[in-house]
Amino acid sequence: MNDQLYQDRIVALAKAKTGAGKLDAPTRSARRDNPLCGDRVTMDIKLDGQGRITEIAHQVRGCLLCQASAAALSAVAVGRDAAGISDIRHDAERAIGREAGDPREPFTAFAPVAAHKSRQECVLLPFEALKDALS
Amino acid sequence: MSFDVAAVRRQFPILSEIIDGRPVHYLDNGASAQTPLAVIDAVRHYETTSRANVLRGVHRLAERATEAYENARAEVAKFLGVQPLEVIFTGGCTAAINLVAYSYGSLLKPGDRILLSELEHHSNIVPWQLLRARSGIEIDMIPVTEDGRIDLNELPRLLTSKTKLVSLAHVSNVTGALLDIRTVVTAAKAVGAKVMLDGAQRAPHGPLDLPSLGIDFYAFAGHKAYGPNGIGVLWGKPELLDAMPPFMGGGSMIGRVTFAETTWAPSPRRFEAGTPAIGPAIGLGAACTWMQALDWTAAHDHEMGLVQRLMDGLQKVDGTRLFGPASLQNRYPVVSFTLDGVHPHDVAQTLDSFGVAVRAGHHCAQPLMDRFDLDGTTRVSMAPYNDNTDIDALLAGVAHAARTLR
Structure with missing residues (x-):
């Protein structure tokens, strides 16, 4: 079962490291820790006048699932405001089986995590950090 | 002195459990040990x-x-x-x-x-x-x-x-x-x-x-x-x-x-x-x-033999780093390691697919993790009922994680 967790698409997302790094002079920045496992995500964002993300970067000290999620989120975050990010969080929640419905890309990659409840917070931690940065 | 690990194992019903077609290799004793029939x-x-x-x-x-x-x-x-x-x-x-x-x-x-x-x-x-x-x-x-x-x-x-x-x-x-x-x-x-x-x-x-x-x-x-x-x-x-x-x-x-x-x-x-x-x-x-009732001199020797087998095996996997005393003197069978390029949770999750239970993370010792500038480690913690098959299953899983996750 766990071999299936680390399917090629999740590994590829993590290795792509989309958005990995820091921003110079971000508009906002937020860090989130998972106290249970010690994973840590820092999100830097720049916003336009309407509160939409114009640039995003993330630093992850965490597992492959957390890295993959941060990369997937970074790939689709630009142009979205807080409501838009909240909207795509539903895709992640659907992919991991916490909500009904079909997730949009690229979050379908996280479907194997539905069978691993103890790892689902790893996928959601980047969303929590970005939510803090936007609030 | 010989140690009859099979006789010890027979006293722990859970060690006969088969999960997803694999035997249980329980190496998370530092978190919670298994319990014998007597208890x-x-x-x-x-x-x-x-x-x-x-x-x-x-x-x-x-x-x-x-x-x-x-x-x-x-x-x-x-x-x-x-x-x-x-x-x-x-x-x-x-x-x-x-x-x-x-x-x-x-x-x-x-x-x-x-x-x-x-x-x-x-x-x-x-x-x-x-x-x-x-x-x-x-x-x-x-x-x-x-x-x-x-x-x-x-x-x-x-x-x-x-x-x-x-x-x-x-x-x-x-x-x-x-x-x-x-x-x-x-x-x-x-x-x-x-x-x-x-x-x-x-x-x-x-x-x-x-x-x-x-x-x-x-x-x-x-x-x-x-x-x-x-x-x-x-x-x-x-x-x-x-x-x-x-x-x-x-x-x-x-x-x-x-x-x-x-x-x-x-x-x-x-x-x-x-x-x-x-x-x-x-x-x-x-x-x-x-x-x-257990012969702890023999049990400790047995546990330390497992530690040696584990440390020798891990050192053959490229990118492993062990934390803790290198010698078997004045130590007990708890071994922490990292694998370059693979997060400890991913190591532990991969090991689970090999039937191996370990703990990964900060082990409720975050100041020590900070001391070594670590996110966490994968921890192998042994008991007298562990045997060579447990260690070998773990080593196979670590090698698999090294091949597939980095």
């Missing part, structure tokens, strides 16, 4: 023949329950080499340390100091921080050496006449390093400080002779020592326990209650308010009996 039978016997509250009932079931509960205390005392009335049943090791931090801690004054180390489990850090917030004591910290031991060369600098208690892990839950108790006790006594040991990772590896150690308090958990959950032990020197106020108030811990004044029962009752965890205590008593 399961003892708890079942109590629940089916003697279940009642202890101490106050006059009926025969209550008398049976009380006798079984006090016999369990006596078995724990024998395991520790102490007197039964010096043994306090608690909810766990954390509860035992909190008891001392609250009760002994209430006797301390602002400016008094507690000495801990950088490798302590959070349960031997946070209770003292809570005490600091309540009473204005100060906390000092002994650093850790590169090989994961408490650096006792720092003791003279850190121990002062203000130090009232030194509280340290007997065995590290991350590096497996065994504390040099004699050095600690000698130095602590020279400044009049008491010594407490967190024995959570040592108690599962055989009987102790606490009086010979010269320490003042000892705490350990039942579930890590082959017993049930929800039970732990605090041992304390009687003269210290007698001077300590209660931790929790309620039934059983009183002498006489009036609204004007309440007096306290002597220890251990004073520290066992309310109905105790009777079944778990009886189970822990059985676990202590079980441990005393």
